[in-house]
Amino acid sequence: MWQNFFEKEKKFLNPYIERMKNYKDYIMYEKEKMNLYKGSWKEYFKNDNPIYLEIGSGAGNFIARSGEKVKDKNFIGIEIKFKRLVLAAQKCKKRNLKNVLLLRRRGEEILEFLGKSEISGLYINFPDPWEKEKQRKNRMIQQGLFDNLDVIMKKGGKIFFKTDHKGYYMDVLELMKDIKGYKIVFNTEDLHSSDRAKENVSTEFEDMFLKKGMKINYIEIEKEV
Ligand SMILES: C[S@@+](CC[C@H](N)C(=O)[O-])C[C@H]1O[C@@H](n2cnc3c(N)ncnc32)[C@H](O)[C@@H]1O
Known part of the structure; x- marks a missing residue:
């Protein structure tokens, strides 16, 4: 089992690696x-x-909900943390969902397992903000992501981005001025007071931020037809 993830056997293996086997209907971990x-x-x-794809599904509140x-959409969630994958799978199993699959995979690898125009939308909920200047190159939302979406996303497809981090939100608004073939169709610094609030499905990080009285920044981007 560990061979799926590491080159050498480790002294301490995360117990959730084995537990993923109990959720074969919900978690796929073999790259091939x-x-x-x-x-x-x-x-x-x-x-x-x-x-619809979600990058960084975490413990799965959003994808399970x-x-x-x-029911008439399929959802693929990708996540790297084993425990979060298991927690997400438990939520899907409890609901007996047939339209959700979780992959143990990195967001940067989507071209390896998704085909041309295969997805209709992408959710990126509360990605790591990589605050320090030197770390920004690690952010999920950057030119490289759109290069990948040029291939795997249908025209007219949408990207839905939520963040608590004002800097990340502002940077994405700025970035979009230079990205060809995509346009912002909606944005707000307070999702829960906007007209998108009613249709919003919350995530575990979102619920946590809301409890603290924080506002949620939100951007919706469309791939032009
Ligand atoms: C801040 S959490 C947000 C989790 C969830 N989306 C939410 O809103 O509650 C970010 C998640 O992205 C995952 N993640 C970070 N880098 C990733 C990558 N390169 N590919 C896939 N998932 C990643 C982390 O493991 C973590 O679960």
């Missing part, structure tokens, strides 16, 4: 298997419903 589905994920879901609420 994921790559084989490239361009044919509809065969995995056994329907033609649109596929979305899968339960919107």
Whole structure:
């Protein structure tokens, strides 16, 4: 099992690695298997419903709630932390969802396992802000992400970005001025007072920030047709 993730066996293995095996209907962790589905994920879901991707699904509140609420969409969540994958899978299993799959994979690798125009939308909820100037190159939302979306996202598809971090929000607004083929269709510094509040599905980080009385920044970006 560990061979899926590390080159050498480790002295201490995260116990959640083994536990992922108990959720085979919800977690896929073998890279080769994921790559084989490239361009044919509809065969995995056994329907033609649109596929939405979430990068950094965390402990899965958003993806499990979305899968339960919107049955005619399929959701693929990618996440690197083993414990969070297991927690997310438990939430999907409890709801007996057939339209959600979690992949143990990095957001930077989406071209390896998603085919041309295969996704209809992308959710990025509270990604790490990488605050320090030197670390910014690690941010999920940057030119490279749009280069990948040029390939894997349908025209007219949308990117939905939520963050508590005002700096990240402002930087993405600025970045979008230089990104060709995409346009901002909605943005707000206070999602929960906006007209998108009603349809919003909250995440675990979002619930935590709201409890602290913080406001949620939100941007919706469309791939032009
Ligand atoms: C701040 S948490 C937010 C979790 C969840 N989206 C939420 O809103 O509650 C960021 C998540 O992204 C995951 N993550 C960080 N870098 C990633 C990457 N390169 N690929 C996939 N997931 C990543 C982390 O493990 C973590 O669970």
